[in-house]
Amino acid sequence: MTTATVKKIRRAFTGNEAGAEAMRQINPDVAAVFPITPQTELMHAFASFVANGKVKTELVMVESEHSAMSATVGASAAGARAMTATSANGLALMWEIVYIAASSRLPIVMPIINRALSGPINIHCDHSDMMGCRDSGWIQMFSENSQEEYDNLIQAIRIAEHPDVLLPVMVGQDGFIISHSLESVEVFDDEEVRDFIGEYHPKNPLLDTDHPYTFGPLDLQDYYMEHKRQQHQGMQNARQVILDTGKEFGEKFGHHYSNFEEFHLEDAEIGMIALGSTAGTAKVAVENLREQGKKVGLLKLRVFRPFPFKELVEAVKHLKGLIVLDRSDSFGAMGGPVFLDVSASLNNLTKKPVTRNLIYGLGGRDMKVQDLEKIFGMMEKTVKTGKGAGSSQYYGARGDD
Amino acid sequence: MKLMTWQEIPIGGLILEAGNAKKFLTGDWRSQRPILDEEKCINCLTCFMVCPDGSIVLKDGKMSGFNYDYCKGCGICAYECPVKCITMKPEEDFR
Structure with a gap:
């Protein structure tokens, strides 16, 4: 199945470690972090990559998930490749900004470690967290195992940043069942992964001080609906981009993906x-x-x-x-x-x-x-x-x- | 103004042009119009300081009227004027 050209090694990873490894290779400009079970281990592992100089990411430690998503939106609007991760109630607290990320057309990628929403309070797996925001305008993928978590995150960057799409992507993996179980994962060569995802060139970053832009202005009866129609089109365009990206990923790395x-x-x-x-x-x-x-x-x-x-x-x-x-x-x-x-x-x-x-x-x-x-x-x-x-x-x- | 289609506008509500709020004539919202009695006015410029929309027009440092393109008719100038030289009149009287 796998191609001979790409260097790879086998590692024993939990789902969370596989997510962190993908993030290390993606090397996002900004990551906003806030702990929540069962996601904590993912950002914990990623934070040690930051501390050890393995990535150049600016790690923003925030005081809640609402702030985590807000910081990610701000960084993405500024022109950064920005990521965060969460679970269940953390995603619920992000709620209003989750919609703003999608409608502002910001290509954020967010691992979700699927966990039951409270109450009664529970920390274990179900899909109520991601299903609750299925109409938020985010592309949603579910991973069967740690390998898929890793593969999906790498593809998600390409899908989100595709000029015909420009929508955020959440990649789910089952809390504890995957996130805390050790599995064998094929990890591809750093350079090959970076070559696959490419550099991010935002079209209208806020940090382009020669051309000042306004993000998130008031949008009333005369234009709100046209913006929703564009968002609808982005999601429609994602259908082909997801298939193309899965195919290209398969050709390069040997793991083939479709819908x-x-x-x-x-x-x-x-x-x-x-x-x-x-x-x-x-x-x-x-x-x-x-x-x-x-x-x-x-x-x-x-x-x-x-x-x-x-x-x-x-x-x-x-x-x-x-x-x-x-x-x-x-x-x-x-x-x-x-x-x-x-x-x-x-x-x-x-x-x-x-x-x-x-x-x-x-x-x-x-x-x-x-x-x-x-x-x-x-x-x-x-x-x-x-x-x-x-x-x-x-x-x-x-x-x- | 001709409204653009969804294919023509920048995505995500992005505004590409700086300072184009100027083109949005918020004076349309006005239901009460401030009218100045120049003979009573003492040019204390209280109206200039309290106007939330910067719609008091000065000429040689003196009060000379209102910019009706942006005055929303809130009436703060008339309320605060110490000599009551500004009166608010229904907008329909001017149609």
Whole structure:
């Protein structure tokens, strides 16, 4: 799979260390840091790169995540390559500035170590933090493992800074499950990574004192809507840029990326959609069931925003049954956030797979290989009997069985 | 003024030209217009100091009227004037 030209070494990294290693190679001009579990370790590792002179980054230690995102926005507007990282409640506190980063078209890249939002307070993994800001205008990617975290962050810089896009990118990895688990990661040569991401040349930086610009002015009935239309276009343009960047990354480094990964999906009858670490566990379940002769497959969603609805429909339309896993609830909606987008995507098909949604793993509740095998079995029954078709239920909450 | 399309304007609300707020004639917002009685005016320039929009026009260091392109008609000048030489009149009287 890998190309022979790029030098690389294998390192044992936690997800957080893999994120920090990507940041070391990216060498951002500015990074704003504020600790929150389970993200703390990432910036901790990065801060030691700063202290040891491994990067030239200006590390800004702020008093809250609201300030972290504000400092990142300011640095990015000034013309810097600027990054920060957070989790759960930290992302929630950034909220208003998260929207301002996207609408000001600032190509910030932010690792998110996915963690359940309070309350009750919980520090473990689910996707409620990133799903809560799925309409904020950020490009959103989810990583299956430490390698993907590293690879996604490097690609994210290119995607965010592409002149047709100019939107911020958040790259998720599952808190603790990935962020604190040691895995083998292929790390590419510094120069090759830097050559891939290139130098950042902002078009209109605030620090261009010969040409004074205004960022973030009042925008009323006469122009606000045109600015939103531009933002919409940036997100539409991102679709092609994400594919092109994934392809180029694959050609250079040997790891190939698209909007999603299909695993035994082509000839499957029952398919599953999952994101993050669960997709890795599901691959084992698929392999086990395939050995038993079951025609099951997986679609691992990597890019959630922009949602790859056209490609996704093409990949799943032949299935008899499709089970969609959501690691967060959208209270009061027809199902979890992934299910809503998948259902909407399938809407125009005349013959569509029987679908079903399960909300699982909230607050770090385990999802094991056996669970996923059982879920494929549930879906097989749903296809045969119709029972549970179109429904959204919790999986693994005591009291429902 | 002809409004531009989304393809024509800089992205993200960016304003590329410095000092172009000058082109935005905020006097449009005015519903009350300040009128000066020059005979009563003692040129103390209290109005000049309190006007939040810099819309008091001076000539040779003396009060000579208002810049209606930017005066929003807040009435602070009329309120603060020690000799009450400024009166606020409804804008519709001038249409």
